Amino acid sequence: TSKQAYISACSVLESRKKTIAEYVIKCLNTYGVCVVDGFLGQSKGQQILDDVQGLHESGKFTRGQLVNSESSVNKLIRGDIITWVEGTEPGCANIHFLISAVDAIISTCNGKLDNYDISGRTKAMIACYPGCSTGYMKHVDNPNKDGRCITSIYYLNKNWDILKDGGVLRIYPEGQSRIASIEPKFDRLLFFWSDRRNPHEVMPSFNSRYAITVWYYDAEERSQAVKRFNRYKDKGKNNPKRIMVPLTMGSK
Ligand SMILES: Cn1c(O)c(C(=O)NCC(=O)O)c(=O)c2ccccc21
Numbered sequence: 001t002s003k004q005a006y007i008s009a010c011s012v013l014e015s016r017k018k019t020i021a022e023y024v025i026k027c028l029n030t031y032g033v034c035v036v037d038g039f040l041g042q043s044k045g046q047q048i049l050d051d052v053q054g055l056h057e058s059g060k061f062t063r064g065q066l067v068n069s070e071s072s073v074n075k076l077i078r079g080d081i082i083t084w085v086e087g088t089e090p091g092c093a094n095i096h097f098l099i100s101a102v103d104a105i106i107s108t109c110n111g112k113l114d115n116y117d118i119s120g121r122t123k124a125m126i127a128c129y130p131g132c133s134t135g136y137m138k139h140v141d142n143p144n145k146d147g148r149c150i151t152s153i154y155y156l157n158k159n160w161d162i163l164k165d166g167g168v169l170r171i172y173p174e175g176q177s178r179i180a181s182i183e184p185k186f187d188r189l190l191f192f193w194s195d196r197r198n199p200h201e202v203m204p205s206f207n208s209r210y211a212i213t214v215w216y217y218d219a220e221e222r223s224q225a226v227k228r229f230n231r232y233k234d235k236g237k238n239n240p241k242r243i244m245v246p247l248t249m250g251s252k
């Protein structure tokens, strides 16, 4: 019956979730970086890409950061453009499905990832590199304990060929000689520690490159960061000279 089919499908999904979670725990704790290919399958991946392209066409993305182009002096070109979604917005149902699927993996792993107690996450940041040879310079996502402990990135780029499209993510794990070069492949899910262990950069892209990022919070580090921020903010009250620095864009 369809009820039995439904039940067996759920149990297949449940066991796949556990298998992925076990792999993520081992891989993250060993290398600090973990790649899961074919995370949601071709059709669900396509639906998520359709949602993202829909947002892009409806002008929901910010105006890309201006970047000086190497080619000609003081010619400004468009860098990455981003938008933040909760997933409950109209036209984001499939993005919501992705966020819930990554939440399910993380909560299944919780307690076994480093010594983190994962208590929450940011909204999803959807990024598009328009493909005019811009990338993202080398950086650490969370250099100063803002609470983010794990970066998760889901890539949406079909038939991506790094030889002509570029856009490789290069991670330089702290204290190690090896460099991880990650292709931004369709339906690929990536996890890495958000702190100084993983400086990384996005190489220039020559084709439009889409990715959805969610950062997960460690409870203790996040609560300390919020306390510091509130103390800082209160000081700002009777000291109009101090400006308020947002914690991280899109963070709750
Ligand atoms: C557009 N974009 C990013 O692409 C990365 C990043 O590290 N991306 C890695 C990747 O896409 O492979 C970021 O970390 C990032 C942080 C704040 C705002 C925008 C940002």
Ligand SMILES: [Mn+2]
Binding pocket: 139, 140, 141, 200
């Ligand atoms: Mn980053």
